[in-house]
Amino acid sequence: MRIGIQIPSFTYPGDQSQIAPTFAQVARDADQAGIASLWVMDHFFQIRGVGAPEEPMLEGYTALAYAAALTERITLGTMVTGAVYRHPGVLVKTVTTLDVLSGGRAWFGVGAAWNADESAGLGIPFPPVAERFERLEETLRIAHQMFAGDESPIVGRHYQLERPLNSPPPVSRPHPRILVGGGGEKKTLRLVARYADGCNLFDTPELPHKLEVLREHCAREGRAYGDIEKTALTILTPESTADQLEDTVGRLGEAGVDHVIFSCRQPYEPSTVPLLAGLVAKAA
Template identity: 75%
Template sequence: MRIGLQISSFTFPGGPERIGPVFGRTAREADQAGLHSLWVMDHFFQIGGVGAPEEPMLEGYSALAFAAALTERISLGTMVTGVAYRHPGVLVKTVTTLDVLSGGRAWFGVGAAWFEEEARGLGVPFPPVAERFERLEETLRIARRMWDGDESAFRGRHYSLERPLNSPPALSRPHPPILVGGGGERKTLRLVAKYADACNLFDGPELPRKLEVLREHCEREGRDYAEIEKTSLGRFDGTPSVDEVVDAAGRLAESGVDHAIFTQGRDQDLAGVLGEALAQTEKIVPAGR
């Protein structure tokens, strides 16, 4: 079982001047604890359920670049980039840059976007949901093309790239792993089966059903279901004990999850606890399962 940490709140004691030191310390602790992955949300305003929109929120790729310079082994990604926020050619360059500078540790996490308030607030176009899914599929096609080194022109309904050059190429082989976030059964999980290396689903009662739907999409696409890394995103109320994390990881593994990601919210300090739990889960559940 792989274990990852998502940092969802940057409201730290001491105000904005403490964000860099505290975030950096957390990234180093997660790396030193042996966690597999470190994630930040790709949001510009804080989301409901975590805090008010006015609370501190870092731009995701700048934050990951900062973390990359302070860590050595942990992989780095957004959970997940809203497809409407960045042109796909620029987005692929951004993820490639993170991959090169981190020594091949980048993930490409992407989804159809949902948080209209931040888009409208900052003047970012936010198309209807059907169009966002069309843009997501085109973005996935462009990413695969650029990481394959195919510089031929791309002509889609929403995007046109005359020469999708990507130099330097990513260090990850065959490319930074593509993770599509979301549990939509008709569109999102179909795109996972067709284009992605990993899915991300919320930890909840519907998780087994979502995985079964993904398996069905894989059968229709002629894709080996086992090739796709199944990741989940969950949270604890308060700081959990090591035993609570071990129990959660075991339950998720039994459901078919390979990579459990836990969200660190305000007033939580999870890196050390997750690291201790990881050492125990590795005795119970094989890595990668």
């Protein structure tokens, strides 16, 4: 079982000047504790359920690049990028750059996007849901081709790339791990089976059923279910105890999860990283 940490909030004690040192300390501590992965959201406004839109939110890939320079082993990814936020050629180049500069530690976390408010606020096109999934699938195809170094022209319904050059290539082999986030049974999990190296699901009672649906999609796609890293996002609060977290990891492991990622809204709390480090030690 692998243990990860997601940082969804940059509202830290003190003023804005404390964001960088606090985030840096969390990243270094997580790396030194042997935590497997560090994730940030790829949003531009804070999301509902975490805070008000006006709360501090860092751009995801810039934050990960900063973390890459401060760490040595921990893997790094967005959970997850909305495929419509950036042109896919630029997005693949961005993920490749993170992979090169981190020495092969990048994840490519991607999904269909859902936050219409931030897209409207920043002028990002936000097509209807069916088109967003079409664009997600094209993005996944483009990523596979560019990661493989194939410069052949790409002519899709939504994207046309005359020469998808990607130099330098990724360090990761065969490519940075592709993770598709979301539990949609007809589209999202089918895309996981067809294109991804990992999936991400929420820790809900429906999770075992979602994994069975993924298994069925893998069978239809001729894909080995075991080749896909099953990750689950759950919550760590300042009130969480070691026993509670151990129970969560055990329950998710029994359900078939390979990688438990704890979303920590107060990652600066002194107990946060030591609690996760304890889980790492028990899972070793």
